[in-house]
Amino acid sequence: MNTPTARVGHLRSVVMRAxxxxxxxxxxxxxxxxxxxxxxxGIVYLAATGAEPFVYGLKDGDTYGLDYIHFGMPDRASMxxxxxxxxxxxxxxxxxxxxxxxxxxxxxxxxxxxDFRRLRFTTELEMKPSEPEFAYPRKITHxxxxxxxxxxxxxxxxxxxxxxxxxxxxxxMVFLRSxxxxxxxxxxxxxxxxxxxxxxxxxxxxxxxxxxxxxxxGRMRQKGQVPSWGPGRHGPGDNPFAxxxxxxxxxxxxTSEVQQIxxxxxxxQVWPRDVPEKxxxxxxxxxxxxxxxxxxxxxxxxGFPPSNASKDAAx
Numbered sequence: 212m213n214t215p216t217a218r219v220g221h222l223r224s225v226v227m228r229a230x231x232x233x234x235x236x237x238x239x240x241x242x243x244x245x246x247x248x249x250x251x252x253g254i255v256y257l258a259a260t261g262a263e264p265f266v267y268g269l270k271d272g273d274t275y276g277l278d279y280i281h282f283g284m285p286d287r288a289s290m291x292x293x294x295x296x297x298x299x300x301x302x303x304x305x306x307x308x309x310x311x312x313x314x315x316x317x318x319x320x321x322x323x324x325x326d327f328r329r330l331r332f333t334t335e336l337e338m339k340p341s342e343p344e345f346a347y348p349r350k351i352t353h354x355x356x357x358x359x360x361x362x363x364x365x366x367x368x369x370x371x372x373x374x375x376x377x378x379x380x381x382x383x384m385v386f387l388r389s390x391x392x393x394x395x396x397x398x399x400x401x402x403x404x405x406x407x408x409x410x411x412x413x414x415x416x417x418x419x420x421x422x423x424x425x426x427x428x429g430r431m432r433q434k435g436q437v438p439s440w441g442p443g444r445h446g447p448g449d450n451p452f453a454x455x456x457x458x459x460x461x462x463x464x465x466t467s468e469v470q471q472i473x474x475x476x477x478x479x480q481v482w483p484r485d486v487p488e489k490x491x492x493x494x495x496x497x498x499x500x501x502x503x504x505x506x507x508x509x510x511x512x513x514g515f516p517p518s519n520a521s522k523d524a525a526x
Contacts, residue, residue: 217293218373218390219282219332222400225354225414226254226268226278227461233269235458242434243416243463244347244427248339249314256314259416261349262338264315267414275460276512277411279321279329280354280401282389283336287318290334293372294320300371303517305329325367326358326409327514346426348416352450352469353399355413357406357509361385364403374401377472378447381484386447388472395471398448410509413454413462417469421451424467428453440503443496446482446489452496454503462507
């Protein structure tokens with residue numbers, strides 16, 4: 212396939228679903244450091260300190276997994292170009308570009324990826340003032356997803372949506388970056404992990420600095436929440452990490468100082484997984500325990516098979 216001309220913009224937010232998910236909202240407010248932006252029937256939108264209207268959503272549902280991954284586009288022209296591109300590629304598109312009739316709004320459309328994950332693209336959202344606050348998350352920096360077809364899904368994100376490969380972790384992970392109107396872009400906003408079934412691996416929240424990152428861990432400890440893995444510093448992406456397990460069993464991460472990619476000069480490399488310093492540069496976290504690997508494997512996520520996705524999107 213030819214290199215796509217339309218490329219997805221930045222990662223805006225992630226909405227998670229689980230039984231009684233909204234009942235866990237105060238964990239994210241009192242412990243994790245988010246604020247309630249908007250609430251509806253069976254849905255809570257949580258904001259960080261940055262300008263996005265929300266970065267994390269809690270939705271009540273019958274299954275555990277991703278309700279949708281939410282990306283931003285610069286304007287209607289780029290949105291319409293992306294929509295035309297994915298249609299031409301034969302992707303499963305759920306709706307034509309239009310104004311979303313929900314609490315968040317914006318102009319855009321939704322589609323499914325090969326694992327039936329729902330992706331939403333928006334522009335013209337009502338942004339909020341940035342309100343920097345020490346040791347509190349300012350944005351979502353990446354979402355890592357498990358897939359039984361890593362190579363196929365990687366190719367789809369590259370060929371259909373214009374993502375680019377930043378690095379590989381042996382033959383087990385691939386890190387994908389989206390477009391940016393700046394000279395540099397975050398090392399990855401999506402990463403794929405080879406797994407026996409589709410599920411969510413974890414979602415990472417970015418702190419403004421390494422001091423904010425460490426103090427955020429300290430705040431969690433004061434609340435009785437200790438990292439399930441970390442702190443350490445990854446090789447791919449060069450970002451510090453501290454993973455926690457949410458009340459619903461999803462893995463969430465504090466991070467900071469994510470590597471910035473120069474599109475003109477960057478070349479992807481394959482990072483080994485059998486060299487400890489390449490996995491954790493600080494050598495403080497060690498390898499993930501079997502329990503940590505199990506929780507990051509997650510529950511099988513049925514996603515939104517085409518027969519159900521259009522109905523759900525219309526509700």
